[in-house]
Amino acid sequence: MGFYFNPNIHPLKEYLRRADSVNKAAEVLGIRVIRGDREYDPEKFLRQMVFREEQRCSLCYQSRLERTRNMALKGGFAFFTTTLLFSKRQKHDLVKSAGESLGTKKSVFLYEDFRQGWHEGRETADEMGLYRQNYCGCIYSEFERFRSELG
Numbered sequence: 513m514g515f516y517f518n519p520n521i522h523p524l525k526e527y528l529r530r531a532d533s534v535n536k537a538a539e540v541l542g543i544r545v546i547r548g549d550r551e552y553d554p555e556k557f558l559r560q561m562v563f564r565e566e567q568r569c570s571l572c573y574q575s576r577l578e579r580t581r582n583m584a585l586k587g588g589f590a591f592f593t594t595t596l597l598f599s600k601r602q603k604h605d606l607v608k609s610a611g612e613s614l615g616t617k618k619s620v621f622l623y624e625d626f627r628q629g630w631h632e633g634r635e636t637a638d639e640m641g642l643y644r645q646n647y648c649g650c651i652y653s654e655f656e657r658f659r660s661e662l663g
């Protein structure tokens with residue numbers, strides 16, 4: 513079971529574009545996906561980050577994984593994990609520690625270093641014609657990625 517919960521993604525069109533890719537991949541793989549669209553709230557996300565920009569990734573991982581853990585508990589899933597563990601561009605150790613701090617006896621955080629499948633995963637995504645993001649997600653990361661275009 514997949515859970516698409518990304519209130520961090522800016523702007524809304526990017527959120528929808530990534531959601532569309534998740535839906536396509538899930539269809540091919542035969543995975544059901546719950547979407548957290550009703551919780552997509554950029555104002556709330558930015559209020560959590562403002563004046564804490566230096567810690568924003570830690571807060572972001574924590575809040576998304578907490579919501580995922582709660583969903584796993586509600587659904588009776590014994591394990592939960594995250595695609596963040598796949599990315600070579602994420603702060604892997606922070607993701608791992610956030611997940612481990614949220615695991616419970618009823619829903620354990622499943623840690624695995626999915627980065628070992630990085631190249632294969634990217635190739636497969638391309639073969640499937642899936643959109644691949646070119647910045648992490650929030651407005652801060654979008655600015656960092658493209659600021660050089662300002663000249």
Ligand code: SF4
Pocket residue numbers: 520521568569570572573648649650651652653
């Ligand atoms: S850079 Fe990525 S992980 Fe960090 S706050 Fe932004 S969206 Fe979240």
